[in-house]
Amino acid sequence: MEKDSKPLSFALIGRSGCGKGTQAQLLMKHFGNLFYLSTGGLLRNLAKLDTSAGKRAKEILGNGELIPDFMIIGLWMRELCINLKDDQGILFDGALRRLVEAKQADGFFNFLGRKGNFFPILLDISREEAFDRLTKRRICKSCGRIIPYVGDFKNLEKCDNCGGELSNRQDDKPEAINNRLDYFDTQVIEVLEYYKKDNRLITVNGEQSIEDVFKDIIKAVEEKR
Numbered sequence: 001m002e003k004d005s006k007p008l009s010f011a012l013i014g015r016s017g018c019g020k021g022t023q024a025q026l027l028m029k030h031f032g033n034l035f036y037l038s039t040g041g042l043l044r045n046l047a048k049l050d051t052s053a054g055k056r057a058k059e060i061l062g063n064g065e066l067i068p069d070f071m072i073i074g075l076w077m078r079e080l081c082i083n084l085k086d087d088q089g090i091l092f093d094g095a096l097r098r099l100v101e102a103k104q105a106d107g108f109f110n111f112l113g114r115k116g117n118f119f120p121i122l123l124d125i126s127r128e129e130a131f132d133r134l135t136k137r138r139i140c141k142s143c144g145r146i147i148p149y150v151g152d153f154k155n156l157e158k159c160d161n162c163g164g165e166l167s168n169r170q171d172d173k174p175e176a177i178n179n180r181l182d183y184f185d186t187q188v189i190e191v192l193e194y195y196k197k198d199n200r201l202i203t204v205n206g207e208q209s210i211e212d213v214f215k216d217i218i219k220a221v222e223e224k225r
């Protein structure tokens with residue numbers, strides 16, 4: 001397999017609140033031609049469809065039940081088969097959270113001759129830090145921007161986007177947050193172990209500033225490629 005001849009792909013993995021969305025944006029900017037793939041987005045689009053599977057997905061999402069593996073994999077696989085261009089890398093945001101998913105992704109990268117150019121990245125924050133960030137983050141009452149509970153944002157008094165008033169209202173109850181964090185500790189951990197086995201996992205301390213997290217990601221990728 002020719003390294004460097006194929007575009008780089010990434011999967012951002014980490015506990016809820018670890019800053020995946022923010023780092024995804026920075027990676028998009030840095031590498032330019034990345035195909036952004038959000039499993040959550042694909043599922044929400046599916047749930048809007050007036051189809052048998054769409055209706056079922058809507059039901060399951062509403063109950064907070066788990067979407068079956070084959071459906072998650074089928075959705076991103078279809079999306080990539082139809083849309084991914086040869087000169088584009090992939091940025092998985094919120095995907096590869098189950099072992100079977102990670103293995104299927106490897107199969108797909110092999111198929112494309114891209115396995116050596118795929119980098120799973122753990123944005124490592126502790127469970128306590130994740131819980132704090134999820135329960136203390138705020139939302140702008142005017143524009144809906146979510147103000148993360150990190151760094152200087154903690155002291156923000158007005159929305160930095162529109163100047164609107166900030167609300168502490170939480171959509172998620174502590175129980176729901178704990179369920180999500182439990183999922184990471186039981187399911188996602190298996191994915192991390194899988195990538196660690198052949199020394200592919202890039203682990204970055206996610207409790208630093210946004211800039212430092214990003215710097216560490218780029219440094220680790222450059223070292224590995």
Ligand SMILES: [Zn+2]
Pocket residue numbers: 140141142143144145159160161162163164
């Ligand atoms: Zn705002």
